[in-house]
Amino acid sequence: MNKIVQPTHFRSEGDVNTTLARQAWNAAMNDERTQALLKRDCDVFLHQAMSTPCLDTLEAAEGIYIQDATGKKYMDFHGNNVHQLGYAHPHVIKRVQEQIAKLPFSPRRFTNETAIKCAEKLTQICGGKLNRVLFAPGGTSAVGMALKLARHITGSYKVVSLWDSFHGASLDAISVGGEACFRQGMGPLMAGVERIPPAVSYRGAFPVADGSDVHYADYLEYVIEKEGGVGAFIAEAVRNTDVQVPSKAYWKRIREICDKHDVMLIIDDIPNGMGRSGEWFTHQAYDIEPDILCIGKGLGGGLVPIAAMITKDKYNTAEQISMGHYTHEKSPIGCAAALATMEAIEQQSLLEKTKADSQFMREKLLEMKDKYPVIGDVRGIGMLWGIELVTDHQKKQRAFDEAEAVLYQCLNNGLSFKVSQGNVIQLSPPLIITRAQLSEALAIFEQAIAKVCKDFNYS
Structure with missing residues (x-):
């Protein structure tokens, strides 16, 4: 057996859970049941980066909150990006319960009305030719x-993607992903x-x-022309x-390049789709249409x-060829949940609400940027915001x-979020959050920023 070598850590997708700060957090938990559950988790699950050791144990989740074994609630501004509707949304639960009672599973060779209705609704909200x-x-x-x-459509296996991108953790997904930590070893x-380099403003x-x-889009054309045989470009919008x-100019240029060279544009909207940008799908905010959309x-x-995966009729x-061939290919339960999600977003006018909340977050975060020198950059769209912390604004x-x-x-004060690249605070609250809850969360965040500026002697 090969000797296990401790890899060099790359800060990337999530916050680091092996630092002294994480150890101090875990050690401070004085609830015996929580510590016992964490120990059992550690003993039974295969350990992996960014998942082990766990941050806490959960017993409940409702609305914008997750609740641990002691009854402490966290506003969840992370949620692995599944929580556009928060947790335990009554409409989604109702539809899923009804589906379970009627048709819980549909073998692959059969279809069912729920799956058909869900697919039809998806094509409706996509619009265009998808x-x-x-x-x-x-x-x-x-x-x-x-x-x-x-590959099937173009006859080419070559793909262009972006450095620092993430498209999943399977072998094919990390092959096109742009973060070295997932490919290491x-x-x-x-x-x-x-x-190619991503379009990064800061x-x-x-x-x-x-x-x-x-000009970052021009790198795509350069590689296509130099490499030859490129069939697809994949990226998050x-x-x-x-x-x-x-x-918008960047994405317009990307679309033009793909059209010119017969390269398929694949948009990965898995984390941001279903309204986080203020549109159903993020590419709609850029007035472009991909050849393939992943959600x-x-x-x-x-x-x-x-x-x-959603694509155009001409690619049917x-x-x-078995593109997916998955056991739960037309899952009645999954499709019931998805259909209910789309219905809830429409019924609660969450796309319009997200745009209004986005402007509120922008104003509040930019005020903090002007006030606190540790904040180097604020950027976002809809209900997705990144606050980049730096020790020096010039360097x-x-x-x-x-x-x-x-x-x-923030965790101590009941607000949970993710840190990306080691220094970017990512805030992605549920779209259902009230303005009062959003204000409360931003106040918790500002309090922590102010404390850090004081503790680290920022002037």
Whole structure:
């Protein structure tokens, strides 16, 4: 057996759970039942990065709150991006309960009205030419199907993606993903992947004087022309974890390049779809249409795992190929949850609400940026915001320790979120949050920022 070598840690998708700060957090838990559950978890689950050791134990979840074994509630501004409707949404629960009582499972060779209605509704909210659907058990599987379809349609196996991107944790997904930490030690992966720099406004690899980002799209055309045989370009319309928000001009240029070179544009909207941007799907905010759209996470209403790949009728040519072939391909329960989620978003006018709440968050966070020197950048769209902490505004040095201090201070005060890249506070609250709750959460966050500025001697 090969000797296990401790890998060098790369800060990426989530907050680091092996630091002294995390150890101090865990040690401070004085509830015996919580410690016992954490110990049992540690003893039975296979350990993996960013999941072990666990932060706390949960016993309940409702609305915007998760509740631990001691009864403490956290406002959940993380939620693994499944919680657009918060937790235990009554409409979703009702529809799923009704479905379980009537038809809990549909074998692959059969169909059912719930799955058909769900697919029809998806094509309706997509609009445009996206009118063919395949369901999958999770977002990573949807990405896998998209890559397979692109190969079938174009006859090419080559794919271009972005550095720092994340498209799932399976072998094919990490092959096209842009974070080295997921590929480390995995050996040969899917061949034919080229990566280009992402359109990053604050600390981009190749910044220009006017601050624009369109030139990052030109790297795509350069690689397509130099490499040859490229069949697809895959990216999130807005990078979720550290919240990178490209310009409309960037995405217009990307669409033009893909059209010019017959390259399929795959948009991964798994974490941001179902309204987080203020649109049903994030690409709609950019007035473009992908050739393939991947969605998941929030599609199941925070209740049932379900994802989907949506494409155009002209690509419906894979009758002799199993694109997904998943056991729960047309899950009545999953589709009931997804259909109820779309209904709830419409009934509660959550897209319009998200746009209004977005402006409120923008104003409050920019006020904090002007007030607290540890905040280097604020960026976001809809109910997805990134606050980048730096030790120096000129050098933009990442404030790792400060970000951790803000995280644990907020956790102590009942606000949970994720830290990405080691220094970017990512705030993604449920779309159902009230303005009073949002104000309360931002007050908790500002209190932690102020304390960190004092404790770390920021002037």
